[in-house]
Amino acid sequence: MNVRTHILRRNNTGGIFHQRGVAALLLVLLVGISATVVTLGTMSYVRGSQKSQLTVHGQTQAEINAWSGAEALGQYLNGIEVETVTTAMDDIVFSRDNQTIASAQYKPDCSQTSRDLYCFDVNGISAGHNSNLEVVYQIPIIRDVSYTEISNPIVIKGDTEVTGGGMAYLSSDSIDGFAVDGNLTITNATKSIASGCATGNIHVNGGGVEDNGHLYSSNGDITLEGLNLVGADIWGGNINVLAGSGFHFKSIKAVKNLKVTNAGNFKSDFIHANAVSFALEGQLGETLVHSDIAFGNGKSHLDYLEAGGNLIFHQDDQSHVPEFTRNSKIAGKILLRTGEDGNTLSTHYNSTFKNIEQGRTATDPGVPEWPECNVDATPFDVNTLISQANYIFYIDESDKPMLKIQNVKRASDDKSIDATINLSSEGGMNTAYLHNKPFFQCEWDSKSCITSKSNSTDGWVFEGVTHFPPGVILFAGKGNPNQRNLAPMNFTLASKSEKVGPLLNTILVTGDITLGRGGGRKEIHAPYFSSPDAVCDGDFYPANLCDKSSGSWQFEGKWDGDRVERNYPVANTSIMVNHTMTSEGWSLEGSVIVGDTFKTDSNLTNVHGVVVIGLNSDEGGMKITQGGIVVDFMDLDSNFLNIPTGNTQVTDESTLGIPTAMWARYY
Structure with a gap:
């Protein structure tokens, strides 16, 4: 059991004051219950930019048991279904040495689930005495992601031009290649071995379609x-x-x-x-x-x-x-x-x-x-996937660059490292290391990824990447992640070191993304296109994607076919960007979803998964001037035609993320 002691108390404005009243610290040894200890007054607020957990001050054993029950409750809530909290938590009991030490009840009247706030009564019990505690946790809901069922592994809303390079689609079955909502023009290209349809005109001069393939225009x-x-x-x-x-x-x-x-x-x-x-x-x-x-x-x-x-x-x-x-x-x-x-x-x-x-x-x-050409697909906003992200780079309301870490644990002790970190110069955060372990490293060496290259004009610019922690990364502009209102901002992954293997990430961007032509192994593998050991068995692991309850690492989620199909579908996606994507010769394991235009400028881009382009724009589409794109669907099945559109919903089967204690009081 780990016990931490603090003599801190925060008011609503975030100021720090010494404890009033009893100054003695109690060191509580509880077998079977992990407790975090701090002195609290009549009302104590434990919110802040860094992750804060409940801490204990008890003047009686009943009070001690109440705080221990509150801490155990926080651990219990992580990962359970929403319905369990709202309908089946009338009385949950916590025991030690076969003795009941605390019980907890959900209080819907003081909860605000729309803001992810859940209120509980915790009753500490000892030798016939009781101590009552009211605790409020903020718990992000891991929202079920709604799906758009697309007809083809390549769906493009907008005119598509292949004037150099080519477009190829590889599949072992009869699933069609592409569907274009607009005109399709292939000229001066290498052979484009793909079949599919367009709603507008099709003009092919050079290149062509695969043997025994087809071209349909619905209008x-x-x-x-x-x-x-x-x-x-x-x-x-x-x-x-x-x-x-x-x-x-x-x-x-x-x-x-x-x-x-x-x-x-x-x-x-x-x-x-x-x-x-x-x-x-x-x-x-x-x-x-x-x-x-x-x-x-x-x-x-x-x-x-x-x-x-x-x-x-x-x-x-x-x-x-x-x-x-x-x-x-x-x-x-x-x-x-x-x-x-x-x-x-x-x-x-x-x-x-x-x-x-x-x-x-x-x-x-x-x-x-007329033939049919189904290109129905739903517009999306990566803001609605914030609850599934692990690392969120954004600009706060005071124009400071920030990094919010959520749903992440440290492998050495399975403790959460969730925090919100100031990345500005006065914040002094160097992303190269966290807890003395490699974190976000760039500049062709073990250096911070936050440099002067990142600014309000160019957006987030990372060059010479040598290490990213596995998981889902969101790059965004100004706003508040808790309110899911992050503004558009671009992300440029200019280059990657040839000394390291593929990045094991899903990358979400509220603006544009550029995958540059810099040297190195230009590979990104979506977490679920890798192995559980590769994603989960590192210094830091995405707790919402990894599970070791069976003794070995497994991916979280509800399974359908050979990949996870529900709960964490974003982990099947390598790139999801609200606006434009430019790729210069990258290999992407996992689907690519683009809100506006997709461009290739040099070298061939390979995608293992589906490619969906232009869902957020009336003038999206794809422009290939050289290089081209190969979409490989060889070992995938029709389950992958159900893509996350970024629209989320809360159902009874939605699960809760890692709780953060917001405040607690005796009553």
Whole structure:
């Protein structure tokens, strides 16, 4: 048992006064109950920037037992469900040596759960005597995070431009690659091996889609050129196939018109369109056309044709007469394009037309429906995830840089290190060490991460990172974490030392984030994409993510599949930023969620998880000018399509975090 003694008492303004009254300190030895001891008057406040815990002054054994019960109550409350406190804590009993020494009851009338304040009566008992204590704890609720179920591992709200580098998606199953709410343009890029959809226009010139992949537009046109496609499904409004080295489509569905221009070796196993026009020949399977179908130079082959209009071909020459494998039919006529301009149509009844019936009434396959492209996703604010964070860098109301530590314990004794620390020059905090252990270290050495590089203009700037403690880190601007109102502020992780392994963190940012091009092993692994031993078995560990009750380290949470799916889903995320993200060649294990635009400037960014972009902006999207992005979904399943949006809710199953005693009084 650890016993600490203090002779301090704080008033509402934070001033420190000597104890009034009895000055003797009691050293209380309690077997089986950890107690922290301090002298208290009639009413004592124990709040402050550093974490404060209940302390004991008892003039009778009953009073001593009351304070011991209050301390034990604080330990008991950590991690229990909210419903247990509000409905099932009528009388909790604390014992020592099989003797009841205290009991506690929840008091809803003096609690303010909206402010995370919980009030209790604690009754100390000894030899028939009682001592009553009223205690108020502030206990952050580990809020259940609401989910947005996304349709694709890559969801982008806003126009997407890949003008260099590329975009690739790797998966072992049939889950689609991307969904874009806007236009998609891929030009001058390496092959973009991805399938998916867009709500606007799609233009691909160079690059392409993966073999047997697909491109759908739910409300726009698709233009393809400079490609070599194999087994692709294309579906949209107007579909324009321009010059390319080779096209073999599995299917083409054009709600409007299909136009093929100077596309050599064109093949499609299935076509359904309003109208079809070929400048040259084509090798077609089943072809369904609402109105006219026209062919240019060359000899086209069709397995089957059904058209609601005319069949038009170029020149009265046997070499240009289309051939049909199966008996086909059209509602209109077979027309020959003649004249010097090639625009004069005349009826042609040459006997060389085989397996085609003209003037077949009631022949009209109609037009295909529009495809769906589901890009529904909920806007978010990382402020609502504050209760799940372990380290919060922010600016307080007096413009001082601060670090709030919460839900963190010291491995050596499992004691909480929760505190709020002044990082300003007058505060004198060096982040390189805490309790003589490596903490936040930068500048390519064991130096503090807080330097003149961090300022109100550039935001938080960390360079040459050599050590971060594992857990969830939030970088923010001015405000109060307890009120979840932190303003936007940027974070730049300019570089990372090559001497250290990956950072085991989830990084949350209220503004923009830049992952710089500086050297080193540029890797960030979300906690739950690492191992429990790596995250939990260090000098400091995130107590809300780690559990050793079974004897070995395990991750906290409710499990679904091979990853934690509830309670701490943010720990499956490597980056979550309210505004813009720029990445220059980083490898990110864990999902990436971006409120505005995602950019890559150099080298390839690899993401193992889902990528969701533009949820907070009408003008978000992705811009890749060089480098590119690879999204790896190979060993993940559809559970990962349920992403934390940052919106939180309190349910009966929500659990309580580490309690902080705010005040206590005898009554």
